[in-house]
Amino acid sequence: MANTLQFDLVSPERKLASVQATEVQIPGTDGDMSAMEGHAPTITTMRPGILKVVAAQGTQAFVVTGGFAEITASGVTVLAERAIPVEDLSGHILDELVEEARGLLAIAPVEQKDAVEKTLADLLALRNHAAH
């Protein structure tokens, strides 16, 4: 049995998950990473993507739309504005998110345009991924 770390997923409204996990896969802005016990303390922002938690009870996956993750040697805390368990996910929700990102793109100031475009692209990729 591998060593575990404490995984917490919190949204502004409530705590969504709190489990002992062996591995947490995080969609970081600069690339995906897996955090396991003893990971160097890191803070990373997240792009829209799939957050995967491997625990003894099984693997849970969440779709997150951004936020950040705080990794220490003994735990991972993910602060996500919106996190949806993959099982509850439907194309409908993703379409809504894509629409929202498009709306944001239309009003975003020039210097933020790149970031919003990237978010939109990530969301589209996620939707295509979910469709298959």
Added chain:
Amino acid sequence: MPNLKDLKNRIGSVRNTRKITKAMQMVAAAKLRRAQEAAMAGRPYAERMNAVIAGLASAASGSDSAPRLLAGTGAERVHLLVVMTAERGLCGGFNTTIVRLARARANELLAQGKVVKILTVGKKGREQMRRDLGEHFVGHVDLSDVKRVGYANAHQIARDVLGRYDAGEFDVATIFFNRFQSVISQIPTAQQIIPARPVGEAVSALYDYEPSEEAILADLLPRGVATQIFTALLENGASEQGARMSAMDNATRNAGDMINRLTIQYNRSRQAAITKELIEIISGAEAL
């Protein structure tokens, strides 16, 4: 002396009022519990967020490249006051205390020659401030259709505020709300959100940052603003229900006292009428 029928009607109407205030008190109690739970559930997120921002901010505040949300615009001329009140009345001094604090602050700033802009959240505060500070209003957020305040609402307000900041409409933003202490005590609070004043303890451990510290900070600060607004909304929600509950408790008790007083008066008048009639009958019989 009011006649018996009037008194009876009066007692009936006070009794109805008591029924209503009692019902409102119980509804407020139920809502208060939910609001408190929501406030509790939102706490871990806000705490982590504030801690991380505080850690990053203390490192970045010295440098010249600090984001505008942290460093400010370099001026302190235009102040935006975000006044958060309830959508409904009948909650004791809840709205008044917030408005009083905001008004004092606005007058103080005006006396210093600063420009004041007011964004109201909740219509009660708007109504109360319209008369003397109405010309400073720049916007209003209506939450009367919202049954349960969610992060989406806070996000919307934050986007509005940040948009105005990016457009250079103000230099400093402060939110006014009631911090929930207990059912009988809510503390009107003013909290500066822009430029960000990190609250809470900084994360002490040394972290690797991915991407760079500045990029994370720039990403987090707007979220921090939304989080603070959300926390304020939740605190306000709990405070409102708490204030309403104790106000309605008082009203129920007062109505009870009033009923007792009126009942005594009613009984006395009735007795007086009976005595009078008896005297009339007896003196009439004696006169025969």
